[in-house]
Amino acid sequence: MSIAIYVLVMAGVTYLIRMVPFTFFRKKITSRFWLSFLHYIPYAVLSAMTIPAIFYSTGSMVTAAASTGSMVTAAAGTIVALVMAYFELPLIAVALGASAAAFITGLIL
Numbered sequence: 001m002s003i004a005i006y007v008l009v010m011a012g013v014t015y016l017i018r019m020v021p022f023t024f025f026r027k028k029i030t031s032r033f034w035l036s037f038l039h040y041i042p043y044a045v046l047s048a049m050t051i052p053a054i055f056y057s058t059g060s061m062v063t064a065a066a067s068t069g070s071m072v073t074a075a076a077g078t079i080v081a082l083v084m085a086y087f088e089l090p091l092i093a094v095a096l097g098a099s100a101a102a103f104i105t106g107l108i109l
Contacts, residue, residue, distance in 0.1 A: 054078055058102055072109060077102030 029035055058073045081098035089097075 051078075058106070073102045073105045076105040 029038070054077070055071060055074045058070045058077070077098040080101035081094050084094040084097050
């Protein structure tokens with residue numbers, strides 16, 4: 001029974017998120033500020049969800065030594081991913097390059 005309630009609540013939330021903009025914004029948005037703001041929201045949300053996960057995904061956070069090594073491997077992978085993305089390489093190449101950099105850094109440490 002509780003799963004059905006969860007599904008109904010999520011359906012309602014999803015519907016509201018999609019319906020509210022159509023209700024409040026009847027005219028085309030012409031403000032450069034709001035257009036810019038709305039354009040960058042997906043990037044900001046994706047970054048806010050992804051960046052913290054990157055630094056906790058590469059190893060155990062049990063000891064201080066493991067934590068430091070984990071952060072270094074995560075930083076190495078992130079730097080490689082950012083550089084490769086800057087040069088507009090395909091997503092699969094960026095993901096593989098970042099993973100390889102984190103793996104190799106982990107082997108070195």
